Amino acid sequence: MSNVYDNWERLVEAVIRREQIWQMFHDQSPSVSSISSNSSLDFQDLDVPLDFSSAGGSSAYQQLPPPTVENLQKKEKSVEKEVSGLVFIQGFSPVFDLDEILKSTAEFLGRGTFGSAYISSMDNGITVVLKRLNAVNIPEKKFRQHMKVIGNVRHDNVSALRAYYFSKEEKLMVYDHYSNGSVSAMLHGKIEGNRAPLDWETRLRIAVGAARGIAHIHKQSGGKLVHGNIKSSNIFLNSNQYGCLSDHGLASMIPSPVRNAGYHAPEVKNTRNVSQASDVYSFGILLLELLTRKSLLHAIGGNEAVGLVKLVNSVNGKERAANVFDVELLRNRSIEEQMIKTLEIGMSCVANTPRRRPKMAQVVKMMEDIRTMNTRPNLVFIEGVNPDFYLDDMLRASAEVLGRGKFGTSYKATLGNGSTIAVKRLREVIVTSKEFQRQMEVIGRMKHENVSTLTAYHCSRDEKLIVYDYYGTGSASSMLHGKTGENKISLDWKTRLRIAVGAARGIAHIHTQVGQNLVHGNVKTSNIFLTTQGYGCVTDVGLATLMSTTAVLDSRSSGYRAPEVTDTKKLSQASDVYSFGVVLLELLTGKPSIISEDNEKDIHLVWWVASVVREYWTVEVFDIKLLLWDSDMEEAMVTFLQIALNCVKSVPEHRPKMSEVVWMLEDISGTNSEA
Structure with a gap:
């Protein structure tokens, strides 16, 4: 599993004291149980010696030359300053520190465009998502300025940045944890695993919530902020069961290769520059995913796989409902009109030319209009009756x-x-x-x-x-x-x-x-x-x-x-x-x-x-x-x-x-x- 954790040991070495490291690797240590059974820490590549002696015994440096010991001790003091470098965004209480995160039970979530994500369950009962960014060559001042911009984005449909950590070797971001998993897992997870029946109302709430979140992001920084990485694996359900975005604002800080070609607008594939218009395109792909429950690349009749946009365009307009929509949704004929209107919005979002795409504020209005057609469709309650079912x-x-x-x-x-x-x-x-x-x-x-x-x-x-x-x-x-x-x-x-x-x-x-x-x-x-x-x-x-x-x-x-x-x-x-x-x-x-x-x-x-x-x-x-x-x-x-x-x-x-x-x-x- 060491490859899964992507040299996680470097971060651990950089911030945990020698005595704590020693405790992790001794059977009698109380900290052993706090390391996930899925974790594997491989220290063979570390360039800093570790003290595996007892805390009260002789130092691991005793066999080294005095000048070397002095240099290593100076380095340790520097590392201890970095431990205090976990910065909490204004409004969030510092109820844990970096040591507690690193000693927590860890579960690997996955690798994305900008780095790897982990679930961190601490002994105090708090669970967060830790994002470890890919190699980021950016000055500390600029990094902190960008974290402040991201941290200031507060909205029900945007995952809040709680804290961040900066060092020469590591850049970390701490987010809230959403236990339901991502929309991608809900749509495409294994039947026996995450995948579950998703009714139309749930899918509509996902779309409406995500649209509201993106529109809010687009209003920040004088209307210039971009999400840059909209995809179903970056969308979760908030406490009200609406879509909630994560990973916002990193695209403008971390230049990266185009890995999620299925979500990227045509112009991004050529210029590598994301924009609010390219966010709209990515949201359109999300709508097609929700409507079809198909992967970004889908094979038609055993032929070469094609993208969702091409797939939908390849089907005659009159036949789209039968041949494109998820069969699970087609069982409920009363929502067909809503699905068709949602498809029309999705196709307008994925227009080839950026200027032909609607603004996200317009998309929010159109999506909410669809939802108010029948919030839960076509059950009209008599005046004076309080609806407790739909x-x-x-x-x-x-x-x-x-x-x-x-x-x-x-x-x-x-x-x-x-x-x-x-x-x-x-x-x-x-x-x-x-x-x-x-x-x-x-x-x-x-x-x-x-x-x-x-x-x-x-x-x-x-x-x-x-x-x-x-x-x-x-x-x-x-x-x-x-x-x-x-x-x-x-x-x-x-x-x-x-x-x-x-x-x-x-x-x-x-x-x-x-x-x-x-x-x-x-x-x-x-x-x-x-x-x-x-x-x-x-x-x-x-x-x-x-x-x-x-x-x-x-x-x-x-x-x-x-x-x-x-x-x-x-x-x-x-x-x-x-x-x-x-x-x-x-x-x-x-x-x-x-x-x-x-x-x-x-x-x-x-x-x-x-x-x-x-x-x-x-x-x-x-x-x-x-x-x-x-x-x-x-x-x-x-x-x-x-x-x-x-x-x-x-x-x-x-x-x-x-x-x-x-x-x-x-x-x-x-x-x-x-x-």
Whole structure:
């Protein structure tokens, strides 16, 4: 490993006292454990003798001629002055010294354009990044002036220079350590190592943060400071998970060969002179890396490797999304527009001619505009709701199908933060996005304890999603008709009456909205849940007006559909009353809206009840469980049946208003409300 540490021993020799060196190489030394097992210090090339005797024993110089000993002791005094040469940038406390850094556990990070980098973990718990610069022939005064310029760059998206060290042989820089590793490692690290799934939001934060940092650097020193070495291995994530730049400002101090040709602008390859325009070019390459997750040189069809710019230019504009973007990102169609706009910015940054490239301040504005399009895309929260999750959280959530209805499929989604929501994925939505959003706003403003609260919605070309509060008890349908041992529970008369009263109040409230013209359009037991007080609460409000005729006339809900809806294909408040009447019959009989019996034709519940009431005693329609438990409530049940039969009259005008239904049901239950 000695080659990895690149003659690190020269620095150690220059600043650590002889007794400390001696301790490092003796088994009983407490300092041995502080040297990383990965470290290897090779001292055979040192030109200064080391004392390997005990601290209290005879000097290692005792066998040397006196003049030589005197010269070496003078040199040691000079070295001790250099130990105190670790200079902390103003604002940073000197909580460690160079000795502590050099005795720390060291981990090699890598070699870059300007030198080698190490992670230094000290005994006091502090971890920093130590940058050892390549051979730098620069006067001390000029070096310190340049460190002051770099140290004065303070920004959330620029890695802060904490301290530096200057000697004739060594130039060191001390930075904060970012534990997540570089963006390069995140994008291109091994699958079993650093590489991990990177969602679009994370990549966008990396790009926005890096752009802000570069723009800030470009404003320093009278607008003349240049980063000069922008690449994904020099970008990290700060505490807010935005891109943060390191290695800034060294290019103008250390002339170096063009090693990172993939990042350098064409003019830099020729002139070796970096500029703010060449920084913009390098940032454009970073954007292409984030979008494609491809290396700087990429082989096409087994041919010679080409650069990212040439690769993107080689693909027809209409096919770029499919053939250039990272397939991991393409799984989320809702971010495609953002990716295309980001690609356009990236391509403008890598224009061949410097003057055609935008300024970094302009790039920041464009990147932030993309991010504000949908910070986490296309999940709109209803006014008054505090968002604690986003679309990508929802899409990654553990999901369970609750049911499939005529308007779409409902899911129970358990989010990473532990909360649970109900998500409905709509199908056959025929209205424009603007009309959809307007209807969501209407529904979102509808605040009533017996109407399920709309939390958020998502509207894109391919998907329409709505998010509700989740009711853990399940729907009234599952309670009445679920399989034994699963959702089905025994409902006594009082519980069924509360379900009816609550649902009636909710529907009546809906009918007062939008100038008393709003319709629910999909009243059925699978859309009724229980509040914490045990009353019915309706969901799926107002969706019918968004759907195609096919969805409205779905055969699965024909048992709830009023006769006139089949003929006119139009919903009304009167048809809501009919559907609610079917719900009342379900609660009373315990039977589903369409009764299927072996070898018998399916029959609507309304028809079955009518036939039983005509031919038998009225009580024959009641759920036998109700008669066993609540025989003294038979009179109330008969009244309840009469209300239901009034609701399902074939002529719409003969049906009661929902406000009247509420009053009649509350009269039975002994409750009252403003409805």
